[in-house]
Amino acid sequence: MAYSEDYRQMILSKLEKGDSFRKLAAEYQLSPVTIQRWKKNPKRKQRVFRPLKIDNQKLIEDVATYPDSYHHERAIRLSCSPRGIGMALKRLGISQKKDP
Incomplete structure (x- = not known):
């Protein structure tokens, strides 16, 4: 508190x-x-909040621009975690299909 x-x-x-x-x-x-x-230290600590969700439009543009990028590369460009990229792509229904 x-x-x-x-x-x-x-x-x-x-x-x-x-x-x-x-x-x-x-x-x-x-x-x-x-x-x-x-x-x-009488001053209160200021908490730094990172955005909880990745902007869908920026992610779609990034996928269109760099279709073969890895999650960690996208994470660097969008300033988030690779796990966050994976969850956002799943939320958008974007998956990387392997060619048989």
Whole structure:
């Protein structure tokens, strides 16, 4: 659970006024280690999200442009994982058929 920066600053200001880690932890139902981490770095970590799905149109264009590419080559061009390419191609119904 992420706490707001205002909440963190309020607890850290009480810590600076002389309250102990244990007292604040018991009062706000937090771990003393959490408060210690906030004291070291009061800013919240920013999570970096990668796109969950590959753009279908870009993938279709890539398949048309490079029909013999491997999944790992497509993954580099589209900035995703080879497994993601395989799942997206399956979702679109595109498969590589072998000639007999």
